Amino acid sequence: xxxxxxxxxxxxxxxxxxxxxxxxxxxxxxxxxxxxxxxxxxxxxxxxxxxxxxxxxxxxxxxxxxxxxxxxxxxxxxxxxxxxxxxxxxxxxxxxxxxxxxxxxxxxxxxxxxxxxxxxxxxxxxxxxxxxxxxxxxxxxxxxxxxxxxxxxxxxxxxxxxxxxxxxxxxxxxxxxxxxxxxxxxxxxxxxxxxxxxxxxxxxxxxxxxxxxxxxxxxxxxxxxxxxxxxxxxx
Numbered sequence: 001x002x003x004x005x006x007x008x009x010x011x012x013x014x015x016x017x018x019x020x021x022x023x024x025x026x027x028x029x030x031x032x033x034x035x036x037x038x039x040x041x042x043x044x045x046x047x048x049x050x051x052x053x054x055x056x057x058x059x060x061x062x063x064x065x066x067x068x069x070x071x072x073x074x075x076x077x078x079x080x081x082x083x084x085x086x087x088x089x090x091x092x093x094x095x096x097x098x099x100x101x102x103x104x105x106x107x108x109x110x111x112x113x114x115x116x117x118x119x120x121x122x123x124x125x126x127x128x129x130x131x132x133x134x135x136x137x138x139x140x141x142x143x144x145x146x147x148x149x150x151x152x153x154x155x156x157x158x159x160x161x162x163x164x165x166x167x168x169x170x171x172x173x174x175x176x177x178x179x180x181x182x183x184x185x186x187x188x189x190x191x192x193x194x195x196x197x198x199x200x201x202x203x204x205x206x207x208x209x210x211x212x213x214x215x216x217x218x219x220x221x222x223x224x225x226x227x228x229x230x231x232x233x234x235x
Contacts, residue, residue, distance in 0.1 A: 003048075003131075004029070004120065005049045006050045007036075007070060010052075024117060034070045034073070038077070045079065048082045049079075051084070051085050053087040053094065054087065071102050082126075083103050084104060085106045086109065086116070087107075148164040163209070166202050169187050175231070176229065217231065
C-alpha cells in the first residue's frame with residue numbers, strides 16, 4: 001500500500017485513476033490544481049506524486065501553476081519522493097523540462113493502468129518502499145522501513161518493530177473491533193487461544209507513546225471483554 005497524489009484536471013481521468021488505485025489498496029489523493037496539490041503534499045506527504053502538465057486546458061491552471069511548476073515547488077519544499085509525469089504532451093522539449101524540474105519518470109497518454117501501477121511499484125522499490133506516513137491532527141505517525149516513530153510537536157517517540165506492526169494494523173483497520181486473538185494471529189503470528197498478556201502490554205505501550213488517555217481515548221478504545229478499536233481519523 002502506498003499514498004499516491006494524482007494531479008489531473010480532467011474529471012473522468014482523475015476518477016478512473018482514483019478508483020483503480022484505491023481498488024489496489026492504495027491511499028489516493030486526487031486534486032485538480034497546483035494549490036490543492038501543494039496543500040495535500042504538505043499535510044499528507046505522498047509516497048509518489050503523479051502530475052499532468054496541462055491543467056485547466058491551458059499552460060497553467062487557475063492558480064497560475066502548470067505541472068512543471070508544481071514539480072519545482074514540491075522539490076523546493078524538500079519533497080524527495082518519486083514524481084511521475086502523466087501527460088498528453090510528447091515532445092522532447094517537454095520531457096527535458098520535466099526532468100529538469102525534478103521528475104523521475106515521464107508517461108504519455110494514452111496509458112495502461114496496470115503498466116502505470118508497475119511503474120509506481122518500481123519507483124517505490126528504488127526508494128525503499130512506501131513510508132506509511134499518517135497525520136492525526138498535530139501527531140504524525142511514520143511506519144516506514146527506516147523510521148518507525150510517533151512524532152509529536154514537542155518530541156518523538158520511537159517504536160519497536162512489533163509496536164510499529166501493531167500500530168499499522170490498527171490504522172489499516174481503523175473503526176473495526178479487533179479481538180486479542182485476531183491481533184495475536186495477524187501481528188504476532190500466534191495461534192488463537194494462546195494465554196498471554198503480550199497484546200495488552202503492547203497496546204498499553206503504544207497508547208502511552210501516542211499520549212492517549214485510556215479513560216477518554218482519541219486513538220485506541222478498549223472494549224472490555226471484546227478487544228480494541230482504533231478510532232482516530234486522519235486530518
